[in-house]
Amino acid sequence: MRLFIALDIDDDIRQRIQRFVEGVSGFASEARWVRPESMHVTLKFIGEKPAEFVAEIKRTISVLKGKPVETNFRGYGFFPTAKAPRVFWVGIESGPQLTNLATAVDQATSVLGIPKEEHAYSPHLTLARGGRGSGSPGWRKEDGSNRGFQKLQEKLAALPPPEFGTMTAREFFLYQSQSMRGGAIYTKIERFALG
Numbered sequence: 001m002r003l004f005i006a007l008d009i010d011d012d013i014r015q016r017i018q019r020f021v022e023g024v025s026g027f028a029s030e031a032r033w034v035r036p037e038s039m040h041v042t043l044k045f046i047g048e049k050p051a052e053f054v055a056e057i058k059r060t061i062s063v064l065k066g067k068p069v070e071t072n073f074r075g076y077g078f079f080p081t082a083k084a085p086r087v088f089w090v091g092i093e094s095g096p097q098l099t100n101l102a103t104a105v106d107q108a109t110s111v112l113g114i115p116k117e118e119h120a121y122s123p124h125l126t127l128a129r130g131g132r133g134s135g136s137p138g139w140r141k142e143d144g145s146n147r148g149f150q151k152l153q154e155k156l157a158a159l160p161p162p163e164f165g166t167m168t169a170r171e172f173f174l175y176q177s178q179s180m181r182g183g184a185i186y187t188k189i190e191r192f193a194l195g
Helices: 011-028 053-062 096-110 147-157
Strands: 002-008 040-048 069-080 085-094 124-129 163-169 171-178 185-193
Touching: 002 053, 011 124, 011 147, 011 163, 040 096, 040 124, 053 096, 053 171, 053 185, 069 096, 069 124, 069 147, 085 096, 085 147
Parallel strands: none
Antiparallel strands: 002 040, 002 171, 069 085, 069 163, 085 124, 171 185
């Protein structure tokens, strides 16, 4: 099973982002756009694990204590850089609770043998991936000038930064990711309360 831990987003924010994507996706027609129902804020990517490992993850994460997380969705950017874009994302502004939660999840899962994150947590909501391969935010040796997002970048430069709204997350989830033709399907397999 391919697993990750994430916050879901409120439907009104999802709909605003969907309308934005509908208005700009034609400027990057080669990109692989994330379906609105699949949008989420990743806290920790776990990867491929056997089904019996899920119970261990649930048990480990269920003891975490966290506070509700207020999150503002605004602006956009590109990973790893605007000149060599592989991923188009919406920005997330949040207080320390979001980073604290991601750090707690990372530390808790490391006890299970899941490697700790090498870089500081960088919250974002992925909208599209360009080219082939990973949506990882880190620089890779094959990264270089990428024209796939050039028209999109030109269009966005002429617009004010988008504002999608603020939500308060009172829960987060363990998800299963299943690769399908047309994109991955994400299924919530466990809920964890905040607050």
